[in-house]
Every structure is written in structure tokens, then in C-alpha cells.
Amino acid sequence: MPSRTIGSLCESGVIDAALKTLEMRGIEEEVTSFLTFLGAQRPRPGSVFILVMGLTGSGKTSFIADSIERQDAKVGHELESCTNSMAVFQARLEERDVYLIDTPGFDDTKWENMEILTAIAHYFSVSYANNVFINGIIYVHRISDNKLGGAARTNLEMLKGLCGRDAFPNVSVITTMWSPDGQERSKQEYREQQLKDIYLADMVKEGTQIVRHDWFGTMFDRRASAKAIFQRFFYMWKDDQATLQIQHEMINRQVSLGSTTAGRVLQLQMLEESKLLEKQLENISESRASDVQVSNESRRGDEILGDKGSEVRLMLQEHHKALEYMRLSILEIHRRQQERFMAQLRKIEDGWKDALSAKKEDYRLLEQEYQRHQSLRREETIGEREAALEKPIRAENERHELLSQLQEESQIQQLALTHALERNDDLTKKLEDAKIALDKKKLETNSKLEIAERAKQVWNSPLSQALVTGGLGIVGSAITTGKDFLQSTMKLLTVVEVYCAPSNDCGVVDD
């Protein structure tokens, strides 16, 4: 397989798909854990259930993730919209299944608190009704908060109302976000003391423990601290069971949510807030009525007041709706929660289906693109192959042409060579003939020279002197006419030979 870059993996969606698979596995696991917590799926014997509560941002999820080494506990997904942001994480410890139930924190907006309380009351009641018992409760408290007011106070009140006195020994308050040293730490230590002595005094008296999640430096230190705290409580709680007050009230006593201790705390706060909202609305109306001057400025002010009035009215409506909800029995809450759960699930399912259709369309387009690319590639390949085939053919043809040219040239050269050879033969023959002729000539000349030499000797001999007179005329005329000396000499010799014929040496020399 060819190596692929991260970039190409991202583009092809491989990483996306892998992450989605992990997320799906996470969702599947979380649903299973959630169902086990509700008792819809039987927990294994010895399973330990721990409820984790605390203000938003106090460090609940981080603590869960660190204490059971489940960093994926931080992954939030769509399912939380079904479970009102409640999530259950499972781990194995000492050969037991441990379930940590992460809950949303109560805050300043009371009608939202109502939703949170309804969800907690509902799920914990269902769980209890199905014989699933809570072993321990961890309450995470941010020690860095300046004062214990507003949402922090509501949270503590709700904690007490939900757990009840009987469950106080099973509660551990974990303080987070400690400063390492200095003045801030002194203030935090003072706040911790206040918690023990004032705000949580009743709980501490009943056995609630307050511990510091006091770590500085690395993530490793943070995890080590969380693990140590968690293990300490795990050994304390693993064989203990606590019935939360809200469970007892809603299941055993079958009271409405508004009649539970936690419900009453919230109801009281909501009524107080409703009164404040009504007062605000009254003030707004009065301000608008007294504003008689019709100027641009006052008109703008009136608009603002009108907007504020609508906002307050809407909040009041939510409050009344929430207070209405308080009167519902657990069965009615259960029915409504179930409806809500199913509606959310359908929404998620629709979202997933839409996403699937979009993915299918993506895939179809991709497939189309791929096919188009393949056919192009095929055409290209054929073209390339043809070109590849054409190349040697062309080369072969060129070679062929060159060969014929060479052959032609070679034939011409051969012919020329043959001609040349023939000519050469001719010339050789001619040369030989010439040579023979030359040799002959040489011989002739030599012999003639010899004769001439001899003639000279004869000329110089005393006898020839005697003959000079007779022959002188001939030699003289030869010289004067410029004729070949040899010819003259020959003639002369002929004369001499005539005279010398009887004896070759004529005996003249000897004489």
C-alpha cells in the first residue's frame, strides 16, 4: 500500500471516521453505564455507585477523569441533552465495577435549577426503585471562590436536601483549586475552616469528611492526588450503602417533588425570586406610566423598560411553570422525563440520519468523482500505452529508414568500390603495362646507353679517328637538326657495327 500523509488522511476523512468510531464506542459505553445505574441493566454483584456533585466548573469531571484514569470522561456529546447533562463513567477497581455519576451543578438561575433537580430526583428515584444503591457521595467545592454566596450556597443547600442526614457519613467534600502559598492560601484556609465550622457543620457532625485536592505542579501530581483521595473513600464506602433522602421521599413516601426537602429549598428560593421579579415588573410599569413627557429620549427609555419588562415576564412564566412542575408525582415526572428523553433521542437520531444522508451524498459524489477519475486514468493509460507502443514502432521505422538509406548508400559505395576496383584493376594493369613498358624502355635505354658507351669508346679509338671523315657529316647534321642524339648515335653505331661486324671487340681495343 502506498504511504499516505496525515494531510491526505485528513482529506480522505480516515481520521474523522476513527474519531467518530471512538466517540461511538464512548457513547455506547456511557449508555450501558447509564442503564446500569438506572437498574435497567443488572449491575454485577459488588458494584460501587458514587454520586459526584458540585457547582459548575468546580472540577467534578476533572476529578472523575483523574481518579479513575478515564481522560475520555471529559468528552461531552449529544447524549447529554437526553440525560440533562448527567453522565455515568465506569471503571474497574479491586475487581469491582465502579460507577461515577457526574451531575450538573446548580446555579443562580432558579428555573434552570428546577430542571436539574427534576433530572436528579427522577434518575435517582428510578435507580432506587430498581434496587440500585448509592455507596458514596463526592461533593466538589471550589475553595478559590471569594465568598460562599449565591450559587455556591444553593448547591450546598441542595446537597444537604438531596442526601439527607442519614447519608451524611457517606458524603465527602473535596476542595479544589488551592493556591500553593501566600496570602491567597491563608484566605482559602480560613474559608475551609468556615465550611467546617459553619456551612457544613451539621454534615461534619454526622460524619462528612472534608479533604483537600491539594496539588501543585504537573498533571501527574493532580492525578496522583485525585487517585489517592478516591481510593481512600472507595475502601471506606465499597461495602456501605446509603439511601438518599430524595429517593426515600419520592419512592418510599411518594411525595411530589415540591414536597421533598430539596424541592422545598428550591421552591422557597424560587418564590423569593418570583417576588423580586414581580416587584421589578411593577417598578417598570410605574416608570413607564410616570414618564409623561413625549420626547425621543423618553421614548427610547420606554422601549428599554418595555424590553426589560418582557424579559422579567418571561422569567416569571418559567418560574410558574417550574413551580407547577413541583406538584407533580414521581410517576408523572417519570412520564414527562421519558417523553423528553425520547424527543431528544429522536432529535439526535434525526441529526445522525441527516449526517448519514449527507455522508452518503458525499460518498456518492466521491464515488462519482472516483469513477470519472478512473475512466480518465484508463483513457490516459491507453493513450500512454499507445504512445509507449508508438515510440518503439516509430524508432523501428526510423531505424528501418536509416538502414535502407545506409543500404542504398552502401550499394552506391559498393558500386563505386567495384568501379574503383575495376578501375584499379585497369590502372594496375595499365601500371603493370606501363611498368613493363618502362622496364622495356629501361632495358632498351640501358642497352642503347651501353651501345652508346661502347660507341663512345669506339669513337675515341684510333680506328674510329680514321673513319671520322666519312661519318662526321651525319653526326653534324643530327646535332644541328636537334634530333635525338640516340638516333644519331644509332645510325652512327650502325655504321660502326658495319665496320666492326666480324669481331665483336673488333680487336681494335686490344690494339
Ligand SMILES: Nc1nc2c(ncn2[C@@H]2O[C@H](COP(=O)(O)OP(=O)(O)OP(=O)(O)O)[C@@H](O)[C@H]2O)c(=O)[nH]1
Ligand atoms: N487550578 C485547578 N484547576 C482545576 C482543578 N480541578 C479542575 N480544574 C480546572 O477547572 C476547569 C473546570 O473543571 P471541570 O472538571 O470541567 O469542572 P466541572 O465541575 O465538571 O464543570 P461542569 O461540568 O461545567 O459542571 C477545568 O479547566 C479544569 O482543568 C484544580 O484542582 N485546580
Ligand SMILES: [Mg+2]
Ligand atoms: Mg463537568
